[in-house]
Amino acid sequence: MDHTGATRPTSHLGAPLVELESVNKHFGDLHVLRDIDLTVRQGEVLVVIGPSGSGKSTLCRAINRLETVDDGTIRIDGQPLPAEGRELAKLRADVGMVFQSFNLFAHKTVLDNVTLGPRKVRRLSKADAEAEALELLDRVGVKNQAAKLPAQLSGGQQQRVAIARSLAMHPKVMLFDEPTSALDPEMINEVLDVMVGLAHDGMTMIVVTHEMGFARKAADRVVFMADGMIVEQATPEEFFTNPRSDRAKDFLSKILTH
Numbered sequence: 001m002d003h004t005g006a007t008r009p010t011s012h013l014g015a016p017l018v019e020l021e022s023v024n025k026h027f028g029d030l031h032v033l034r035d036i037d038l039t040v041r042q043g044e045v046l047v048v049i050g051p052s053g054s055g056k057s058t059l060c061r062a063i064n065r066l067e068t069v070d071d072g073t074i075r076i077d078g079q080p081l082p083a084e085g086r087e088l089a090k091l092r093a094d095v096g097m098v099f100q101s102f103n104l105f106a107h108k109t110v111l112d113n114v115t116l117g118p119r120k121v122r123r124l125s126k127a128d129a130e131a132e133a134l135e136l137l138d139r140v141g142v143k144n145q146a147a148k149l150p151a152q153l154s155g156g157q158q159q160r161v162a163i164a165r166s167l168a169m170h171p172k173v174m175l176f177d178e179p180t181s182a183l184d185p186e187m188i189n190e191v192l193d194v195m196v197g198l199a200h201d202g203m204t205m206i207v208v209t210h211e212m213g214f215a216r217k218a219a220d221r222v223v224f225m226a227d228g229m230i231v232e233q234a235t236p237e238e239f240f241t242n243p244r245s246d247r248a249k250d251f252l253s254k255i256l257t258h
Contacts, residue, residue, distance in 0.1 A: 012043050012202065013041040013042065013043050013044050013220065014041055014042030014043050015041065015042055016039045016040070016041055016042075016078075017040055017041060017042045017044075017076065017077055017172060017173055017204050018038075018039070018040040018063060018074075018075070018076055018173055018204075018206065019038075019039050019040075019073075019074070019075040020036050020037060020038040020039075020059075020062075020063075020072065020073070020074050021037055021072055021073045021074075022035050022036075022037065022071065022072040022073070023035070023036040023037075023062065023069050023071075023072030023073070023074060024036075024069065024070045024071050024072055025055075025058055025062060025067065025068075025069045025070055025228075026070055031228055032055045032058045032228050033055050033058055033059060033062065033069065033228050034055075034227070034228040034229045035072075035229070036055075036059065036072070036229075036230060037230070038059075038223065038230065040173070040204065040206060041204075042172075042204055043202045043203075043204055044204055044205075044220045044221065045199045045203075045204075045205045045207065045218050045219050045220050045221075046205065046206045046207070046219065046220065046221050046222075046223060047207045047208075047209060047214070047215040047218070047219040047221070047222050047223070047236075048060070048206065048207065048208045048209075048222075048223045048225060049208075049209065049210070049212070049215060049222060049223070049224055049225070049251075050224055050225035050226050050231075050251065051226060051251060054225040054226045054227060054228065055225055055227075055228040055229075056208040056225050057177050057178065057208055059208075059225070060097075060175050060176075060177045060206060060208050061177065062074060063076075063095065063173075063175055063206065064091065064092055064095040064097055064175060065081050065082075065083075065088060065091070065092075066097070076091060076094060076095060076172065076173070077094070077172055079091075089121065093117070093121050093122070093169045093170075093171070094169075094171055094172045094173070095171055095172065095173055095174075095175060096166030096167065096169060096171035096173070096174040096175065097166065097174075097175045097177070098159070098162050098163055098166055098174065098175070098176045098177070098179045099162070099177050099179070100177060100178045100179065100181050100182045101182055102150065102155070102158040102159050102161070102162045102182075103162065104150040104158060104161060104162060104165070105150075106149065106150055106151060107149070108149070109146065109147055109148060109149060110137065110142065110145050110146050110147070110148055110149075110150065110153070110161050111130060111133055111134070111137070111146040111147065113150070113161060113165055114133035114136060114137065114161065114164050114165045114168050115129040115130055115133045115168070116165075117165065117168055117169050118132065118133075118168050118169065121169065122169065122170075129168075132168060133146075133164070133168055134146060136164040136167050136168055137161070137164050139164070139167075139194075139197075140160040140161070140163055140164045140194045141160060141190070141194070142157050142160050142161055142164070145157055145161070154184075154187060155182060155183045155184060155187050156183055156184075156186075156187030156188070156190045156191055159179060159180070159183065159187075159191045160190065160191060160194055162179075163179075163191075163194055163195075163198075167198075172204065173203075173204040173205070173206065174198065174203055174204065174205045174206070175205075175206050175207075176195065176205065176206070176207040176208065176209065177208050178208050178209060178210065179191060179195070179207070179209070180192065180209065180210075180211060181210065188211065192211060192213075192214050195207070195214065195218065196214070196217060196218045199218040200218075207219075210255075212240070212255065212256065215236055215240075216236045216237075216240060219235075219236045220235070221233055221234070221235060221236075222234060222235070222236050222239040222240075224239065224243070224245070224247070224248045224251070226247045226248075226251070231245045231247050231248060232244050232245050232248055240252065240256075
């Protein structure tokens with residue numbers, strides 16, 4: 001695993017996988033997404049950063065239709081987002097989502113949390129689902145916690161279980177909405193290390209985060225949002241060493257000096 005922060009070559013990127021065209025979203029009078037155009041290619045790690053209230057989380061949630069948009073088009077693998085019903089459930093299986101709060105079922109064991117989706121949606125047998133779940137829990141470093149309930153785990157362990165649960169659905173793309181913001185500082189790296197590993201394995205990822213080290217280390221591209229707009233986007237190297245917009249310069253001066 002390369003933790004040097006070297007920029008990854010973009011030759012590994014495939015066809016467009018997530019496409020947003022002229023996407024707008026209002027909450028009442030608040031225009032939270034303004035004419036968003038964005039394409040994420042297969043195998044790309046896109047990190048979205050920006051000040052609070054800039055629309056980052058809403059963007060993330062719109063991609064798997066947890067938020068509806070007012071106008072514009074969102075396509076996953078060439079298909080427009082379905083409105084509801086079975087097609088939407090199928091889409092959600094293709095689009096993994098990891099939230100700030102881990103959203104695990106409190107009354108189910110770690111193993112049951114990870115096997116539930118594959119058994120219900122992918123119709124795997126219990127034995128096959130459990131075998132795969134144990135492999136995934138091993139991959140994220142919590143296989144020895146499989147029989148425990150979420151409350152018996154640390155926050156970092158719970159978030160890694162949440163990542164395993166998403167991976168169990170074999171998603172085409174993984175969305176991470178500030179996955180480390182609810183964690184104690186000493187647990188953040190154990191989650192980020194798993195995410196860096198996924199990036200190196202070629203998982204398509206859209207990550208909303210305040211972790212600039214992760215952005216530098218794992219991103220193919222950094223998107224900077226402010227006031228509901230994409231203000232600029234660039235490789236991590238370009239963005240962090242030579243931001244073009246005043247908004248980005250101001251943002252970076254505040255966070256990188258502390």
